[in-house]
Amino acid sequence: MNALISGIPSVYFLALAGILFSIGLVGVLIRRNAVIIFMSVELILNAVNLVFVTFSKTLLNVSGEVIVFFVMAIAACEAAIGLALVIAIFRQNKSSNVDELQSLKW
Amino acid sequence: MLDLIYLVVLFPLIGFLHNAFLMKRIPHRFAGAIGTLAVLIPFLITLQIFFEFKPMERTFPHIVTLFPWIHIGNFHLDIAYQVDQLSLYMALVITGIGSLIHLYSMGYMKGDSGYVRFFAYLNLFVFSMLNLVLSDNLVLTFLGWEGVGLCSYLLIGFEYEKNSAAAAGMKAFVLNRIGDLGFILGSGFLFWLTGSLKYSEIQTLVPGIAHFADYTDLIALFFFIAAMGKSAQVPLYVWLPDAMAGPTPVSALIHAATMVTAGIFLIARLSIVFMAAPHTSLLIASVGAFTALFAASIGTLQTDIKKILAYSTVSQLGFMFLAMGVGSYVAGLFHLMTHAFFKALLFLGAGSVIHILHHEQNIRKMGSLFSKAKITSITFLLGTLAIAGIPPFSGFFSKDLILEKTFQYPIYGTFLWTVGILAAFFTAFYMFRLVFVVFFGTDRTDTHGKKIHESPLTMTLPLLLLAIGASIVGFLQTPHFFLHIHTLESYFEPILFPGKVYANTVGSAVTLQALGEGDDLKLAGFAILMSLFGIGLAGFLYTDRNVEVKEEHSGFRKILFHKYYVDEIYDFLFVRPFVSISKIIAFTIDRYAIDGFFTGIARVLQGLAGILRRFQTGFVGDYALYITLGSFFILLFLLVKGV
Numbered sequence: 244m245n246a247l248i249s250g251i252p253s254v255y256f257l258a259l260a261g262i263l264f265s266i267g268l269v270g271v272l273i274r275r276n277a278v279i280i281f282m283s284v285e286l287i288l289n290a291v292n293l294v295f296v297t298f299s300k301t302l303l304n305v306s307g308e309v310i311v312f313f314v315m316a317i318a319a320c321e322a323a324i325g326l327a328l329v330i331a332i333f334r335q336n337k338s339s340n341v342d343e344l345q346s347l348k349w
Numbered sequence: 350m351l352d353l354i355y356l357v358v359l360f361p362l363i364g365f366l367h368n369a370f371l372m373k374r375i376p377h378r379f380a381g382a383i384g385t386l387a388v389l390i391p392f393l394i395t396l397q398i399f400f401e402f403k404p405m406e407r408t409f410p411h412i413v414t415l416f417p418w419i420h421i422g423n424f425h426l427d428i429a430y431q432v433d434q435l436s437l438y439m440a441l442v443i444t445g446i447g448s449l450i451h452l453y454s455m456g457y458m459k460g461d462s463g464y465v466r467f468f469a470y471l472n473l474f475v476f477s478m479l480n481l482v483l484s485d486n487l488v489l490t491f492l493g494w495e496g497v498g499l500c501s502y503l504l505i506g507f508e509y510e511k512n513s514a515a516a517a518g519m520k521a522f523v524l525n526r527i528g529d530l531g532f533i534l535g536s537g538f539l540f541w542l543t544g545s546l547k548y549s550e551i552q553t554l555v556p557g558i559a560h561f562a563d564y565t566d567l568i569a570l571f572f573f574i575a576a577m578g579k580s581a582q583v584p585l586y587v588w589l590p591d592a593m594a595g596p597t598p599v600s601a602l603i604h605a606a607t608m609v610t611a612g613i614f615l616i617a618r619l620s621i622v623f624m625a626a627p628h629t630s631l632l633i634a635s636v637g638a639f640t641a642l643f644a645a646s647i648g649t650l651q652t653d654i655k656k657i658l659a660y661s662t663v664s665q666l667g668f669m670f671l672a673m674g675v676g677s678y679v680a681g682l683f684h685l686m687t688h689a690f691f692k693a694l695l696f697l698g699a700g701s702v703i704h705i706l707h708h709e710q711n712i713r714k715m716g717s718l719f720s721k722a723k724i725t726s727i728t729f730l731l732g733t734l735a736i737a738g739i740p741p742f743s744g745f746f747s748k749d750l751i752l753e754k755t756f757q758y759p760i761y762g763t764f765l766w767t768v769g770i771l772a773a774f775f776t777a778f779y780m781f782r783l784v785f786v787v788f789f790g791t792d793r794t795d796t797h798g799k800k801i802h803e804s805p806l807t808m809t810l811p812l813l814l815l816a817i818g819a820s821i822v823g824f825l826q827t828p829h830f831f832l833h834i835h836t837l838e839s840y841f842e843p844i845l846f847p848g849k850v851y852a853n854t855v856g857s858a859v860t861l862q863a864l865g866e867g868d869d870l871k872l873a874g875f876a877i878l879m880s881l882f883g884i885g886l887a888g889f890l891y892t893d894r895n896v897e898v899k900e901e902h903s904g905f906r907k908i909l910f911h912k913y914y915v916d917e918i919y920d921f922l923f924v925r926p927f928v929s930i931s932k933i934i935a936f937t938i939d940r941y942a943i944d945g946f947f948t949g950i951a952r953v954l955q956g957l958a959g960i961l962r963r964f965q966t967g968f969v970g971d972y973a974l975y976i977t978l979g980s981f982f983i984l985l986f987l988l989v990k991g992v
Contacts, residue, residue, distance in 0.1 A: 268977060271970070271973055272970055272973055272974050272977065273970075275970075341968070341969055341970060342968060342970075344968075344969070345966065345967030345968055
C-alpha cells in the first residue's frame with residue numbers, strides 16, 4: 244500500500260478511515276441521544292466511503308467510487324427515515340434517549 | 350332361512366342402538382316393548398332355523414359368512430356365524446329365557462328413572478352373548494365374551510349412585526379379566542399349533558397334528574381358567590354374589606341364561622381339546638364338585654334372598670363343571686338348560702317377592718307370603734322343587750345324570766359323587782329354608798302401611814311360563830328306568846363325536862365304569878332321599894320357629910355366615926398389598942423419581958434460559974455492542990488463523 248494519492252501514501256487515508264470508523268462505533272455504543280447516534284452512524288458510513296475511494300484510486304478501478312454514491316444515497320434515505328422515527332419517538336416519549344426505548348424486550 | 354341367522358344377532362343390536370340413542374326422546378312403555386321385541390323376534394327366528402336345520406339328522410354345521418374381517422397372508426377370519434346343534438341350543442336358551450326376562454323387566458323396572466338405559470344395556474348384553482355362542486371362530490367369541498363382561502359391569506353397577514353397586518360392578522369386571530387372560534393364552538396356543546382360530550377348522554386339523562395331544566392339558570387348563578372367571582368357580586367366584594347389587598332381572602339374565610353359562614359352552618365348543626385332556630378334566634371335575642359344595646354350604650346361612658340364589662347359582666355351575674370334568678358333556682349342557690329355566694324362575698320369583706314387599710330383601714323380614722301372593726308363591730315352589738332334585742321336575746333329571754356319570758368315573762368317582770350328593774343335600778336344604786321362611790310360618794313383614802298385592806301380569810306371565818318350563822324340560826333326557834328318553838344325547842352327538850374319536854386315538858379317553866343291574870335306580874333313589882332329607886331338615890328347623898331371627902352365630906356357623914371369610918382373605922392377600930404397592934409407586938417412585946427426572950430437565954432448561962435472558966435487554970446499544978464484539982473476535986480469529 245505504498246501507492247500515492249496526490250503525493251500522500253494511501254495507508255494514511257486508510258488509517259484516517261479506521262480512526263473515523265472507531266470514533267463512529269464508540270459513538271453508537273456509548274452515546275444515549277438518538278440524534279448523536281445517527282451522526283455517529285454517518286461517521287461510520289463516511290469512513291467506509293473513504294476506504295472505497297482510497298482503493299478506487301489505488302487500484303484504478305472506478306466501481307469503488309460508484310458504490311460511494313450508492314452509500315451516500317442510502318445514508319440520505321436512512322437519515323430521512325431515522326430522523327422521522329426519532330421525531331415520532333420523541334413525540335411519544337418526550338425523550339430521545341435510547342435507553343428508555345426497550346419495547347423490544349418482552 | 351339358515352342364512353338368516355345374522356338377524357338373530359342384528360335385532361338385539363338394533364334394539365340397543367334404538368334405545369341408546371333415543372333415550373331421552375321415547376316414552377318408557379315404548380322402549381320396553383322395543384327391547385323385548387328385539388329378543389323375542391330372534392327367538393322366533395332361531396326356532397324356525399332350528400326346525401329347518403333338522404339337528405337330529407344333520408351332522409355338519411352350516412356357516413354363514415357375513416363379511417370378511419381380518420385377512421393377513423394366509424390368515425383369514427370373517428364375521429361368520431356357525432349354525433349347529435350347540436349354537437342353536439344356546440341361542441334358544443338365551444333368546445327364549447331372555448325374552449321372558451325382558452318382558453318381566455317391563456313390569457319390574459316400571460317407574461325407574463333409568464328404564465330406557467336399562468333396556469339398552471339388556472339388549473347389548475343379549476347381542477354380545479349371541480355373538481359369543483353363534484360365532485364360528487374364537488376371536489368373535491372373544492368379542493362376545495368381552496361384551497358380556499362389559500355389560501355385566503354396566504348392569505351390576507346399574508344403580509351407579511350407590512357405592513356398593515359401583516364397587517360390585519368393578520369387582521365383576523376385574524375378576525373376569527383374570528379369566529380373559531386364560532382365554533387369550535388358550536387361543537394363542539391353539540393358533541400356534543393349528544394355525545387357525547375357526548372351530549370347524551380346528552376340529553378337522555387337530556387329529557392330524559402329531560404332538561397336539563401333548564398340549565391338550567395345557568390348552569384346556571387355559572380355557573378352564575377363562576371359564577372359571579365367567580362361570581364363577583372357586584377361586585374366582587366372589588364377583589357373582591356381589592353381582593346381586595344389580596336389579597333383579599339382571600341377576601336372572603346373567604345367572605340363568607347367559608354369561609355364567611359361557612364357560613360351559615366354551616368347554617363344549619372345544620370338546621375336542623377337553624376330551625383329550627385327562628388331567629385338566631379331573632381338575633375341572635374336582636373344582637366343580639368343590640365349588641358345588643362350598644357355595645351350597647355358604648347358601649345355608651345367608652339372609653339376603655338374592656344372595657342365597659347367587660350362591661345357589663355358583664353351586665349349580667359347580668355341578669355343570671363336575672359333569673364336564675367327568676366327560677359327560679351332555680349332562681353338563683342338560684343341566685345348563687334346566688338350570689336356566691329354574692334359576693330364571695327363582696330369580697324372577699325373588700324379584701316378584703321383593704317387588705311385592707316394596708324392596709325388602711332380608712328373608713328375616715318376610716313370612717307367610719303364600720296366602721298373599723299365590724302365583725309368585727306357587728311358581729317359586731315349583732322352581733325350588735326343580736332345583737332340589739325332586740322328580741319329575743327338570744332339575745332331578747339333569748342332576749341325577751351328572752351324579753350317575755360322576756359315580757361311574759374311574760378316578761376318584763365315588764369321592765366326587767359323595768361331594769356332589771352332599772351339595773345336592775345342601776341345595777335342597779337351603780332352598781327349602783328359603784321357601785319355609787319366606788312363604789310360610791310367621792308373618793314378619795313390615796311394609797310401613799303399604800298394601801301387599803300380587804305383581805302385575807308382565808311379571809307373573811314370565812313366572813308362569815318359566816314354571817311350566819322348569820317342570821317339563823327334564824323329559825328331554827331321562828334315565829332308562831324312567832321312560833328311557835335320550836333325546837339330548839343323540840342331539841349333541843355330532844358336536845361331541847370328533848372329540849370322542851380324537852380322545853380315543855390319542856388314548857386319553859376315560860372309560861366310565863359300568864353300573865350293575867339296578868344300580869342307577871339305587872343311585873337316583875339315594876339322591877332323592879338326600880334331597881327329601883334336606884327338605885325335611887329345613888322344615889324341621891324353620892317352620893313355626895323363629896330360629897332365623899337369632900342374630901348371633903357361633904363356631905362353624907359363624908364362619909359359614911361370613912362366607913368362609915373369602916372376601917376378607919382376598920382383601921388381605923391381593924387387594925391390600927396391591928393398594929400398598931400402588932401407593933408406593935404413585936406417591937414415592939412416581940412423585941420423586943419420575944416426576945423428579947422430568948421436572949429436573951425443566952429446571953435445567955429454566956436455569957439456562959435465566960442466563961440467556963440477561964443478554965436480551967432490549968437496549969439497541971447492547972445489541973450493537975454484541976455485534977461489534979462478535980465481528981471483532983471473528984476478524985481476530987481470521988487474522989490469527991489466516992483465511
